[in-house]
Amino acid sequence: MPAKQHLPDSEADVPPHVIRQVLHLMASRGHSAERLCKGLGFTPENLCDAGFRVSYRQTSVLVRRAMQLWGDPAIGIATGARQTVVCFGLPGLGMLTCPTLGEAMLYLIKYQRAAGALTTNELAVVDERHFSIEVNTRFHDAELEPFFIEEIFVSGVEVARSMVGSHFRPSRLELRYPRPVYASAYNEYFRCPVVFNAPLNRLICDMAWYHCPLPTHDRFMQASLQAQIDQLLSTDAPRNDLVESIMNVLRASVDEMPGLAQAGAALNMSERTLRRRLAELDTSYQRLVDQVRYECALDLLRRSEMPLVDIAMATGFTDARNFRRAFKRWSGILPNQIRQGVPAPRLLMPERTA
Known part of the structure; x- marks a missing residue:
C-alpha cells in the first residue's frame, strides 16, 4: 500500500499564539477552552508549554469552531487587537x-x-x-x-x-x-x-x-x-501534528507510559490506524516513547541533583542499570557525562518494537 502524500498543513511548526488569543476571546463570552480544543490533539494546558507547536490544520479547525460560536464575522479583528509585543x-x-x-x-x-x-x-x-x-x-x-x-x-x-x-x-x-x-x-x-x-x-x-x-x-x-x-530561536525541523499530539500524551505520564491502544484512544483513533499513520510518517510509537523519555531524562540530569535510581523511576525504568543501558543506546554516552557538561546528542537509538 503506497504511503499517503505528505500534507504540509499538518506540520506542527508554529507556536500557538493565535490559538491562545482566540481562546481568551472566547472565554470572555463564557465558552469552554476544553471544548474548543477537543479532538485536536492538545489541551489548553499544553498551550502554556514554551516548546509546544501547532499546525495550520489544528488552528483552522479551532478557528472555524470559534467563528460558529462567536457570531460576529469580525472575529479576526477582535483576535488581532488582543495581541501585544509580548504575545510574539x-x-x-x-x-x-x-x-x-x-x-x-x-x-x-x-x-x-x-x-x-x-x-x-x-x-x-x-x-x-x-x-x-x-x-x-x-x-x-x-x-x-x-x-x-x-x-x-x-x-x-x-x-x-x-x-x-x-x-x-x-x-x-x-x-x-x-x-x-x-x-x-x-x-x-x-x-x-x-x-x-x-x-x-x-x-x-x-x-x-x-x-x-x-x-x-x-x-x-x-x-x-x-x-x-x-x-x-534556532529550532529543529517541524513535527507532524499527529506526532506532536502523541508526544503530549506521553509527556503527561512519562513514569508509566500508555500503550499504543491507550494513546490511540486518547486521540480518538484505533490502534491499527495509529500504527499505520506513524508508519506513513516513517516513525514508530516506540521511537516517540524513547524520545519523550530521553527528553525527560536530560531535563532531570541538567536541572536536578536526583540520584540516577530516582531518575530511572521517573522515566519508567525499574532500576538505574536499565536506565543507564537505555540512555547509552539513545545518546552514545552515559548519564553522568551530561552532568559533567558533555553536550547531549540527538536521539541515536535505532527503531525497536514496543
Whole structure:
C-alpha cells in the first residue's frame, strides 16, 4: 500500500499564539477552552508549554469552531487587537532591541514563524515615500482567508502603536477578498482608506514611520541580546501534528507510559490506524516513547541533583542499570557525562518494537 502524500498543513511548526488569543476571546463570552480544543490533539494546558507547536490544520479547525460560536464575522479583528509585543514571544523581545520601527518589523518578519504567523509576510519599499507589508495565506482557504489576514494586519498595527504611539496609522490597506458586511470595522480600526478586491494584501505606510525611533532601543545591548535570542530561536525541523499530539500524551505520564491502544484512544483513533499513520510518517510509537523519555531524562540530569535510581523511576525504568543501558543506546554516552557538561546528542537509538 503506497504511503499517503505528505500534507504540509499538518506540520506542527508554529507556536500557538493565535490559538491562545482566540481562546481568551472566547472565554470572555463564557465558552469552554476544553471544548474548543477537543479532538485536536492538545489541551489548553499544553498551550502554556514554551516548546509546544501547532499546525495550520489544528488552528483552522479551532478557528472555524470559534467563528460558529462567536457570531460576529469580525472575529479576526477582535483576535488581532488582543495581541501585544509580548504575545510574539522571543521575536517580540528582539523587536524591542531595534533602533527604529522599520528595523523592528524586519526583525519580526525574519522570525515570523517563531512569532506564530500562519501567513507569509514580506516588507518592501513601494517608492521613496512609502513601504508596505505584504501578506499571503500559506494554504488556500477562502473561508478563513479574511480571518488570518485581519489577524496579522491588526496585530501588527496594534504592536506598532504600542511601540511608537497610538497616533500610528497606515496610509492605505489593500485586500484581495471582496468587501465584507462589516467593512466599517476596518475603517474604524485602521483609520485609513481600505481597498477591497485588490491584487495583493498590503498594508502601505509612510516611510517616516519606518525611521521612527523606538524608546526601548539600547545600542550597547542590541547586538548581544539579539545574538542570545538568535541562538534560542534556532529550532529543529517541524513535527507532524499527529506526532506532536502523541508526544503530549506521553509527556503527561512519562513514569508509566500508555500503550499504543491507550494513546490511540486518547486521540480518538484505533490502534491499527495509529500504527499505520506513524508508519506513513516513517516513525514508530516506540521511537516517540524513547524520545519523550530521553527528553525527560536530560531535563532531570541538567536541572536536578536526583540520584540516577530516582531518575530511572521517573522515566519508567525499574532500576538505574536499565536506565543507564537505555540512555547509552539513545545518546552514545552515559548519564553522568551530561552532568559533567558533555553536550547531549540527538536521539541515536535505532527503531525497536514496543
